[in-house]
Each structure stands twice: as structure tokens, then as C-alpha cells.
Amino acid sequence: MLLQEILEHNGKFVNDEEFVQYEATKFPKKRMVVVSCMDARLVELLPKALDLHNGDAKIIKNAGGIISHPFGSIMRSIVTAVYELNADEIFIIGHHKCGMSQSNPKGTIQKALDRGVVSQDVIKNLEYAGIDLHKWLFGFDNVVDSIKANIDLVRNHPLIPKDVPVHGLAIDPGTGKLDLVVDGYQVVAVSK
Numbered sequence: 001m002l003l004q005e006i007l008e009h010n011g012k013f014v015n016d017e018e019f020v021q022y023e024a025t026k027f028p029k030k031r032m033v034v035v036s037c038m039d040a041r042l043v044e045l046l047p048k049a050l051d052l053h054n055g056d057a058k059i060i061k062n063a064g065g066i067i068s069h070p071f072g073s074i075m076r077s078i079v080t081a082v083y084e085l086n087a088d089e090i091f092i093i094g095h096h097k098c099g100m101s102q103s104n105p106k107g108t109i110q111k112a113l114d115r116g117v118v119s120q121d122v123i124k125n126l127e128y129a130g131i132d133l134h135k136w137l138f139g140f141d142n143v144v145d146s147i148k149a150n151i152d153l154v155r156n157h158p159l160i161p162k163d164v165p166v167h168g169l170a171i172d173p174g175t176g177k178l179d180l181v182v183d184g185y186q187v188v189a190v191s192k
């Protein structure tokens, strides 16, 4: 079983003091915060492709790397990273072939129905209460547009200082290649 495997490994990891090589403080050495996708292909690839090591950065992840609300938990994490953890630069890193690109809320809801987790009645009641599951589950049409929308949301946030660069990058989940979408330094310079 997975849980047992993890606990077994963990006992050995701690016993052998393998943690020593990862020692760091909570303050990111590279003074940066990253927002990215939870995609399993990026677990190791993303930090390796960016040369990030333990202690270098704050990394916030969710499905699609989407900041869906200016006062949601992702934005709270960014604000905390900036003020409390000395992050001076923000990196929004989407990726190509993202599952949240042209995601299929209808299919997801159908799976929940098929599993018997919810009924049509429950979905109707949620709709009645103003919760649109289709809208809520939808990701984005295009990763570059999504990165830009995230950047606009961060840059226009009342609690984010105007001199904090917000960069946009799209990573290839196969090769780790980064495409520059927005150079945050240029935006800061232009708005000065």
C-alpha cells in the first residue's frame, strides 16, 4: 500500500539523515515566488529546468496554475511571500499541454454523476444557490492568455507593490524549455 511505502521510506530517510542536504530557511534565497501547475510532470522538471534548489523559492501550485480570485488562497500566498518572506519577484509559470487547457467540466461532472457521488438534483440545487459547476471547473482556452490574465490580476492587486516584477513563462512539460511570455522587468520600467 502506498501509505505504508511512504512511511517506510520516511523512517529510513530521517534515520539516515538524508535531510541534511536539504537544510534551508523559510526565506527564499532567490527572493522569488512561483505560481505553477500541479502537473505531475513538473514535480522535478520545473525546479531542475529553473535551477531551483531547496530553500531557493516559494512555490505555489494548483490545477492549471490559475489565480481564480483576487482574494483567494493563491493570492493570499503571493501577498504573504512578498511581505513576510522577502519575495521580490513573482513568476507565473504555465505549461504547454496543460490538462486545464480546454478542460472538460461537463465530463468531470458526468464522472461524479456516474460514480453516484452527486445526483442531478444536487447539481440543480447548487445552480439554484448560484454555484455554476461548469464555470468553476473550467480552466482556460489558451495557456499564454491564462498566464497574461494571472499577471494582470497580480499586478492590479491593491496589496502588490508596483515595483515588484511579475514575469510570465510557459514551460514545456517534456523538455523543460521555457518560453518567455512577459518580462516583468520591462513592465516595471515602462510603468515608472
Ligand SMILES: [Zn+2]
Binding pocket: 037, 038, 039, 063, 064, 065, 095, 097, 098, 099, 100
Ligand atoms: Zn497543468
